[in-house]
Amino acid sequence: MLIRKATPEDWPAIWPFFRDIVTAGETFTYPLELGEEDAKGWWLVPEPSRSVVAVDDVGTVLGTAKMNRNHMGNGSHVASASYMVDPRHSGRGVGRALCEYTVDWARTAGYRAMQFNAVVETNTRAVRLYRSIGFEIIGTLPEGFNHPTEGYVGLHIMHKAL
């Protein structure tokens, strides 16, 4: 598996699983009807932010991440990141590799911490992964997310010092 900078040419490979994940409405606080052009602009972010794809040996896109500043001004030393893994390639460590990549990127870029603002508490797989990489839940927004089948569930705020 290789993680490299995402280009506009990667978008057609990203969009089908990006759309499915967002439309499912179970893990992201994105508009469920997010259009393709808006989604592309949200995800393929310009420097100094960074968007990457994880690809296999033959170049198949397995997943993607974006990483960026979280707060501005005197909070500018805190980064954030988001991840999407193509469900057809789950269970292969793609999410872990992407998460570790973003942590390294943030540390190298001089950030002092990474904060996730809204991790859906029923997304236990993601929570477990982030914890295993050193993130801690610093708080939970009660009923912050209206899950399509679980109803109102919490949104975790997670943090890792770098």
Added chain:
Amino acid sequence: MLIRKATPEDWPAIWPFFRDIVTAGETFTYPLELGEEDAKGWWLVPEPSRSVVAVDDVGTVLGTAKMNRNHMGNGSHVASASYMVDPRHSGRGVGRALCEYTVDWARTAGYRAMQFNAVVETNTRAVRLYRSIGFEIIGTLPEGFNHPTEGYVGLHIMHKAL
């Protein structure tokens, strides 16, 4: 004291204390060098968000607030708000009146909760005010804010169910 919708004509009265508060860098995660036009665009937000001013009997602007959605998609039921009080008019209950206004606005607009994403922990006056109105600290981002004189201090995430 009257709280009414802010108009572009109010901006010249807002900008001097807005600029001083942002430039001081003690309470907001805004760029310290935020220019006036950018600031105006950030603060005087279009519907369905709302920006207001608190004015006294002769129309003097005492403070201002903006209120808006915090999360998108399946988190759209969570609002947020920000407040600035002209320091020359502090201690008169302006901040409290503005905060109570935003809570009422959010409730009326159908939001289920209000969340503040980044309350500087050394801003004890604001923290005390928010608590007195029913907000609770649900977590604190450790060293999330680089205070100009206190160094790295926490950023509280605060929440109130509506």
